[in-house]
Amino acid sequence: MGGHPVKASLAPLFSTPLVPWMITLGLSGYVYFLTYHAQHSLSPDPSYEFYDTTQVRILLPPSDEPHEVYAHLTTILEGRRELVTAVQAKPGMYRLTFNVNSPRPAVVFIDNEALEIFLVPGDTSLALALKFSPDGTRLDSAVFRGKHGNLSAYYRDKMARLGRNQVRTPSLSFSPDPFAAYAAKLDSMAARELAFLAEREIFAILPDWFASFEKNEILYQKAYLKLNAAYNQQVPESLLDQVPLNNSGAVFSYYYYLYLNAFIARRHGMLRTGDPETLRRQVATADSLLQGDPHDIFLARMIFQAMDQQQLELAAGLLDQYEPKFNSNRYSRFLRAQLKARESAAQAQPVTR
Numbered sequence: 001m002g003g004h005p006v007k008a009s010l011a012p013l014f015s016t017p018l019v020p021w022m023i024t025l026g027l028s029g030y031v032y033f034l035t036y037h038a039q040h041s042l043s044p045d046p047s048y049e050f051y052d053t054t055q056v057r058i059l060l061p062p063s064d065e066p067h068e069v070y071a072h073l074t075t076i077l078e079g080r081r082e083l084v085t086a087v088q089a090k091p092g093m094y095r096l097t098f099n100v101n102s103p104r105p106a107v108v109f110i111d112n113e114a115l116e117i118f119l120v121p122g123d124t125s126l127a128l129a130l131k132f133s134p135d136g137t138r139l140d141s142a143v144f145r146g147k148h149g150n151l152s153a154y155y156r157d158k159m160a161r162l163g164r165n166q167v168r169t170p171s172l173s174f175s176p177d178p179f180a181a182y183a184a185k186l187d188s189m190a191a192r193e194l195a196f197l198a199e200r201e202i203f204a205i206l207p208d209w210f211a212s213f214e215k216n217e218i219l220y221q222k223a224y225l226k227l228n229a230a231y232n233q234q235v236p237e238s239l240l241d242q243v244p245l246n247n248s249g250a251v252f253s254y255y256y257y258l259y260l261n262a263f264i265a266r267r268h269g270m271l272r273t274g275d276p277e278t279l280r281r282q283v284a285t286a287d288s289l290l291q292g293d294p295h296d297i298f299l300a301r302m303i304f305q306a307m308d309q310q311q312l313e314l315a316a317g318l319l320d321q322y323e324p325k326f327n328s329n330r331y332s333r334f335l336r337a338q339l340k341a342r343e344s345a346a347q348a349q350p351v352t353r
Helices: 004-015 018-040 149-162 179-203 208-229 254-267 276-289 292-308 312-325 329-348
Strands: 052-059 069-074 081-085 087-090 093-100 104-110 113-119 127-132 139-145
Touching (some): 052 104, 052 113, 069 093, 093 104, 139 149, 149 208, 179 208, 254 292, 276 312, 292 312, 312 329
Antiparallel strands (some): 069 081, 087 093, 104 113, 127 139
């Protein structure tokens, strides 16, 4: 009998118009969640896309005076720092076109202001809407629009939180002497950056591949800086970072390949020079240590380096030797095309006596 009053008290609730409203409200919330997720979720994980471009629009308040707009980008395979100058499409709108073959951070300069952005090959939707102070001397606000705009917004928020106290932007007074203090400072910087990343993963929508990229970028730059500073020093191994050598999650990290290069040189007693014998030993060592994409990209970087140094015969020999060992022929196709272009250009040069 004790259960009857409860049933009686619930009956009016389910007979009132409140329930349809509750169901409608719940369904509306569910539909909103799906719509929001669809609008803010990113496409499948990016990969290396050769000969692709990315466009970025810079939106500024119209003014009579043109702005100086340009950007710096460091590429992975080519290992170059490239300068990209903007084209003014119309008053208040500038367009930057980047040749990128992998997701990369870049720095955009508007007059004397610098903003870090993130580029994804093939994306043309990224736009920076900027406002300056009334006197025009400083940047007041920056809004990132586009499919991958939240990745650039992550860099903006990170700079606002940490300033230049980051591994990627160390202070000029940051000295590697004594080494233990230098290593501890790097560890402290990286810990704050990783904590910020973890926070953003929880409270913001960051795709897994980008979170992995950012984590590896921090860890491998820290490891590289330590290894580089210890190059001519005898330091305890405990002060150096033990990071994975073969890490497919770090394939987009520029500092991953710098670390590999420094590790191979230190472990195998190689001088860091571009002479042919050293390059051959670096490639042979990497071939034995690495697998998958890290193997292909590192070898491609080394062979491309030989081309850039006009050692075309060396590059051709290395490519002939290691082409069967590439896991993907897109890298060897890229290298073959680059080598052919350089050989044709060399043949076209007039012979000097």
